[in-house]
Amino acid sequence: MADISSPVVVRPRPARRPSRPWDRWSFNAALGVSAALGVLLLVLPTAIVLVTSFTSGYSLRFPPPGYSTRWYEALFLDSPEIVDAFLLSLKLALWASVLSTLLATAAALALARNRALWARLLDSAFMSPLMLPSLALGLGMLMLFNLMGQGLSFGTLLAGHVALCAPYVLRTASASYAQLDPVLLDCSHSLGASPWFTFRRVELPALAPGIATGAFIAFMASLDNVAISLFLSDARSEVLPIRLWHIIEDSLDVRAAAASGTLVIATVVLMLLMERLTGLSRHMK
Amino acid sequence: MSTPTSGQRRRQFLLLLPLLLFFGLFVAAPLLLLAGVSLHDDAAMTQRGLGQYLKFFGDGFNRAILLETLRLAAGAVALSILIGYPVAYLYTLLPRRWQPLLMFAILMPLLTSAVVRTFSWVVILGREGLVNQIVAALGLSEAPLRLLYTPGAVVVAVAQIEMPMMVLPLISCLAAIDPQLRDASLTLGAGRWHTFRRVILPLSVPGLLAGSLLVFAASASAFVTQTLIGGGRMIFMPFYIYQQAIQAQDYPFAGAIAVVLLASVLAVVTAVNYLGRMSKGFVHG
DSSP, X not given: OOOTTSOOOOOOOOOSGGGOHHHHHHHHHHHHHHHHHHHHHHHHXXXXXXXXXXXXXXXXXXSXXXXXSHHHHHHHHHOHHHHHHHHHHHHHHHHHHHHHHHHHHHHHHHHTTOOSHHHHHHHHHHHXXXXXXXXXXXXXXXXXXXXXXXXXXXXXXXHHHHHHHHHHHHHHHHHHHHHSOHHHHHHHHHTTOOHHHHIIIIIHHHHHHHXXXXXXXXHHHHHHOOHHHHHHSOTTOOOHHHHHHHHHHHTOOTHHHHHHHHHHHHHHXXXXXXXXXXXXXXXXX | OOOOOHHHHXXXXXXXXXXXXXXXXXXXXHHHHHHHHHTBSSTTOOSBSSHHHXXXXXXXXXXXXXXXXXXXXXXXXXXXXXXXXXXXXXXXXXXXTTHHHHHHHHHHHHXXXXXXXXXXXXXXXXXXXXXXXXXXXXTOOSSOOOOTTSHHHHHHHHHHHHHHHHHHHHHHHHHTSOXXXXXXXXXXXXXXXXXXXXXXXXXXXXXXXXXXXXXXXXXXXXXXXXXXXXXXXXXXXXXXHHIIIIISOOHHHHHHHXXXXXXXXXXXXXXXXHHHHHHHHHHXX
């Protein structure tokens, strides 16, 4: 019989992990390699366009035979049709993001905390342009304008872009609103603030980063859109992505690389700016 | 929350009204009109009937276009999971100060114009592109390979371009998994591979489904990438809509193609949503 007075030492069983170094090693290696490959695939194509745009040659050879800024000069100095398309796209994206931000922010204030069935259904309906093939929407809008006897113009183009952009703002604004503590609103109310005052001093400051992020994504989405513009722009006005689409399809002109490079640089600069101002990456998850 | 007063109701309604009107006029009405126009037997729209749909499904050429489009979208979903999952999983394992850098690498392609990202694949896969330079350097092939305008190239390009939409929902899903579950599994003696297969992977199914939904819908209507990488020989549904509407001016038939594409995407989205609800029950139960 064992001596019961002697302390019983319970030794933890040695963990089994160290006995299987192969398992750990192979898993980490597989994850590391495949993730590195994935990140490379995310970033590399954009980097390649950027490098190619500084080529000194006449073709889209990679790596380029030499480097120069000649295609940027050709783009900005001798290509009024591309620059015009760029300016039109900028104007359109600015208007579309401003209008969609106003419409969607107002709707988000009404919908974000509402659990009623109608509110959920309406929310999914408003989000639907993100999932629908936008060419179908563009064609439907073209038919509508034809039916109304409304010729195509900047206004018709803008309507299409706002429909496409509003869901982005609705999503980020709603997400920010869901994080806002409702107690703050009750406090403001019980301290005698009017709804408008509460909106200005409590809700808006809390929502601003989310709204700004949504507006930024909406701006980039509008700048990028081809499917809607294809149907809704009039014959004289051509937006930048469609101009580029034609260039790439027809001639593989190196100016397309310079225009792409410009867009890449602008995107990166704007992203860094937005990250500074609003914490862009927090709102995208 | 307490039941809203009549004042709050009125405020809610007024906030909602602008987007509701806009949505009704420029999203709901065009889609209904699209369906209405497609239900005409002739291009002049004098005869009502299901003729356009019979014409679409009666012709093997059209059915092949639909199948190719759905196959492209499914292939892009599979490939984006394969490449995107390790990236998303790596993000959750990285130390906090490295996470913003990876998030930037994921967001940058998402916010860069799709025309630019497609163009980068034209540069990579072109006659003098990166792939052909490597093939030539290794002496694998005498003549440059014809990579552009092949079905494989379209799937790879579309998958790469839509990949951030798979990675982002996966990250939010993986980040929400309690890290103690993984630790518990490892302490209890399960290896890393086993832990991944039996703990992490099942818990990330909702994120996988959410990402698949976004990538599927986006790939099926990725007009720019489909036309530029696929070239003139490969026709997908979005280009077919455009061709029939703008070049052939056959609005009823274009409308029918758009409705078929819409219905197919919606059917897949609904089915995946249903799976998603089942998988949520699985996770909590």
